[in-house]
Amino acid sequence: MRIYNPSFGLSAASAEKVTLKPVNWKTDAIALISNSKPNARELLMGVREKLGAHRQVENIKFLAKNSASQPAPKDLLQEVATNYKAALLALGD
Amino acid sequence: MKDIADQEVIDLEDMDVEAFNEFAAKQGWSDGMPLYIPTEAKVAKFVETVRGDNRPYPPVPPRQIVPTIQALAANAVMAGCKPEYFPVATAAMRGVLDPDYNLHGTLATTHSCAPMVMISGPIRHELNINCGSNCFGQGWQANATIGRALGLMLLNVAGAKPGEMDRSTQGNPAKYTFCFGENEEENPWTPYHVQRGFAPTDNVVTVMSGEGPHNLNDHGSTTGIGLLTTFAGGMSNPGSNTIYGKGPMFVIIGPEHAATLKRDGFTLDTMREELWKRSRVHLSRVSAENLDTYATTGHKPDGDWLSIGRSPDDIHITVAGGPGKHSAFIPSFGGTTVASVRIAR
Numbered sequence: 001m002r003i004y005n006p007s008f009g010l011s012a013a014s015a016e017k018v019t020l021k022p023v024n025w026k027t028d029a030i031a032l033i034s035n036s037k038p039n040a041r042e043l044l045m046g047v048r049e050k051l052g053a054h055r056q057v058e059n060i061k062f063l064a065k066n067s068a069s070q071p072a073p074k075d076l077l078q079e080v081a082t083n084y085k086a087a088l089l090a091l092g093d
Numbered sequence: 094m095k096d097i098a099d100q101e102v103i104d105l106e107d108m109d110v111e112a113f114n115e116f117a118a119k120q121g122w123s124d125g126m127p128l129y130i131p132t133e134a135k136v137a138k139f140v141e142t143v144r145g146d147n148r149p150y151p152p153v154p155p156r157q158i159v160p161t162i163q164a165l166a167a168n169a170v171m172a173g174c175k176p177e178y179f180p181v182a183t184a185a186m187r188g189v190l191d192p193d194y195n196l197h198g199t200l201a202t203t204h205s206c207a208p209m210v211m212i213s214g215p216i217r218h219e220l221n222i223n224c225g226s227n228c229f230g231q232g233w234q235a236n237a238t239i240g241r242a243l244g245l246m247l248l249n250v251a252g253a254k255p256g257e258m259d260r261s262t263q264g265n266p267a268k269y270t271f272c273f274g275e276n277e278e279e280n281p282w283t284p285y286h287v288q289r290g291f292a293p294t295d296n297v298v299t300v301m302s303g304e305g306p307h308n309l310n311d312h313g314s315t316t317g318i319g320l321l322t323t324f325a326g327g328m329s330n331p332g333s334n335t336i337y338g339k340g341p342m343f344v345i346i347g348p349e350h351a352a353t354l355k356r357d358g359f360t361l362d363t364m365r366e367e368l369w370k371r372s373r374v375h376l377s378r379v380s381a382e383n384l385d386t387y388a389t390t391g392h393k394p395d396g397d398w399l400s401i402g403r404s405p406d407d408i409h410i411t412v413a414g415g416p417g418k419h420s421a422f423i424p425s426f427g428g429t430t431v432a433s434v435r436i437a438r
Contacts, residue, residue, distance in 0.1 A: 001107050004136045004167035006122050007249040008101045009158030036390045038382070066391055069198045069338045069428030 021085070028085035029059040033076075035068040040090040047088060101161065102133065122171070122249055124241070124269060131167035139166035139179045146183060146437035151190055154197040156252030165246055172242035178220060178235055181298055182242040184434040185210045188300035189243070193430035199302035200253040203260050204334055206426040207267035208247070209303040209343070210240050211411075213286035214296035216436060217274040224274035226415030229306050240270030243300075267305040273413055279348035280412035281355035288361065288411075289433045296436040301341060301409075302429045306421035311350065317357030320350050320420075321364065325371030328401060328422050331378045337392045338427025339403045344368065345421040347414040365405035373398040 032048060034040035041062065048060050063080065065072050068091075080087050097103055097120065108116065113130045117123050129135070140162055150160050165186060169179050189196050189208055199206050212222050223233040231237065253259040261268075277284040286297035311323040324344060335342060344364075346354065354364065376384065376397050387393065401424075402408065409431055414420075425431075 001105055001130070002133045003103050003105060004131045004133065004163045005097070005100055005103050006131060006164055006167035006171060006245065007098060007120070008164040008167075009153070009156070009160045009250060012152035012157050012159055038386055064390075067338060067428050069202060069204075069334075069426065070195060071198070 023086045025086070026055045029061070029083060031080045031084040031087040032060060032062050033072075033080070033087055033089050034062065034064040035089070035091050036064050036066060037068045037091070040064075043090040044088070047090075101163065117171070121254060122245075124244060124248060126241075126269070128171040129173055131170040135170045136163050136166045138176045139169055139174070142176050142179045142438065143183055144438075146180070150186075153190065153251045155201060155258055156250070158250065160246075160250045164250060168245040168249055169238075169242040172245050173234070173238040174242050175234070175238075178239050178242070180436050180438045181212060181216070181220070181235075181239050181296075182246070184298040184436045185239070185243045185300055186246055188298055188432035188434045189247070189302075191430060191432040194300070194302065194432050195426075195429045196247075196251065198428055199426050200247060200251055201258055201260055202426060203262045204426055205261055205263055205265040205304055206302040206334075206429075207265050207271050207305070208240075208243055209267070209301045209423060210243060210272040211285065211299040211413075212239075212272070212274045212297070213277065213284055213291075213299065214436070215294060216296035217277075222272075222274040224276040224278075224413055226417075228273040228276070228413045228415070229271075229421070236272045236274075237270050240272030243272075244268060244270060265305055267303075271303075271305070275411050276348060276413045276415075279351065281351055282361050282410075282412075285409070285411040286433060291433070291435065296438075297433050298436055299431060299433040301343065301423070301431045302426040303343065303423040304425075306345065306423050309344075309420040309422055310418065311420075312418040315353070317354040317359045318367070320353060321359075321367045322371060324420060324422070325368050328368065328372040328424075329374050330401070330424070331374050331383075331399075333401055333424045334427035335401050335407070335424055336374060336379075336399055337383075337387050337390065339392070339407070340425045340427040340429050341407045341409055341431045342402060342425055343409045343411070343421075343423040343431075345411060345413045345423065347417060347420045348412060349416060349418055350420050351412045361410055362405075364410055365408045368408050369400070369402075369405040373400050
């Protein structure tokens with residue numbers, strides 16, 4: 001017998017290819033982004049402290065979404081893209 | 094040979110329903126209850142019913158694939174729908190694809206939300222959709238299978254596999270199915286779809302990512318204000334998502350309660366205002382830790398109170414159910430919207 005696959009779909013044609021540029025983890029600016037759930041900020045503070053043992057931390061900054069349940073707003077994404085070479089996300093839960 | 098997951102049509106040796114269900118479970122296609130077999134012939138019958146809607150579907154998050162109408166129909170077949178139910182299920186799918194519905198967030202969350210599907214318009218009677226007694230419950234094929242079809246689409250097309258992409262801490266029985274009709278005939282105000290700008294003769298599906306119905310029992314109050322006091326008390330919940338993730342909610346009023354409220358002169362707007370004022374949560378009922386978190390994430394109290402939504406407009410009101418002194422409150426995920434879609438046939 002022949003059946004239709006209930007999970008079949010086509011790849012989104014508009015998917016953009018992203019070219020990742022190399023990151024220098026010793027010097028580049030890094031965004032530490034919290035999803036605003038409890039303990040996300042604490043987790044990122046620990047990450048920043050650990051990184052501090054290996055590099056300068058002045059250009060490692062904390063950012064946050066206003067709502068864990070919503071996508072990051074465009075201005076936040078733009079800020080990360082403009083000012084940072086890497087972003088680390090903490091999903092507190 | 095192509096992997097089964099990449100094939101639109103799959104050749105299988107003939108098998109009975111039991112064997113198909115074992116096969117489907119192995120593919121991850123099942124919600125745990127028995128499935129019908131989505132044969133080519135059955136799917137073709139379903140596809141014939143949606144000729145009035147030729148718009149392509151956008152990519153479906155979180156999986157971000159573009160579904161074919163045949164794949165959606167296969168899920169409706171598996172759910173046990175009749176072909177004539179399929180336009181309702183596809184309209185519900187379009188509703189959850191409204192960007193403001195936040196499908197990715199509502200499917201991936203630890204919250205227990207499930208897609209609530211409410212049907213308005215003459216199609217309720219054509220399809221024998223239950224709008225009266227036990228409307229949220231069992232016993233009606235249309236209610237049971239249309240809601241289930243949407244759940245299977247979200248499982249198989251969107252990729253909301255429990256424990257993987259669907260991270261709900263405890264889940265919710267409404268994830269199997271949550272579909273009911275408005276009781277327009279016993280609604281003394283305006284039917285919900287007309288409140289939303291549709292014509293009374295339009296057939297409309299409304300979706301919201303909600304919790305299951307919370308009962309609002311009031312056998313004692315004989316006045317409208319008494320009923321609203323009870324309703325608001327049931328809505329005032331410091332454990333609700335909407336206390337910080339502000340968003341919509343439904344109050345589904347039973348016909349007997351609706352008659353009392355109408356008799357006492359309440360309108361949709363005055364009910365919303367009263368419920369808004371009376372459902373606020375006093376800070377004494379909120380933990381210090383939560384107050385700290387709300388303060389740092391921009392959800393500050395108004396004096397000594399936290400509201401359970403952004404404004405009275407977040408409280409959506411309609412009538413459903415049968416005889417008895419019960420109504421229901423359906424809070425949402427929070428970061429979502431209510432989407433209403435005309436059923437195209």
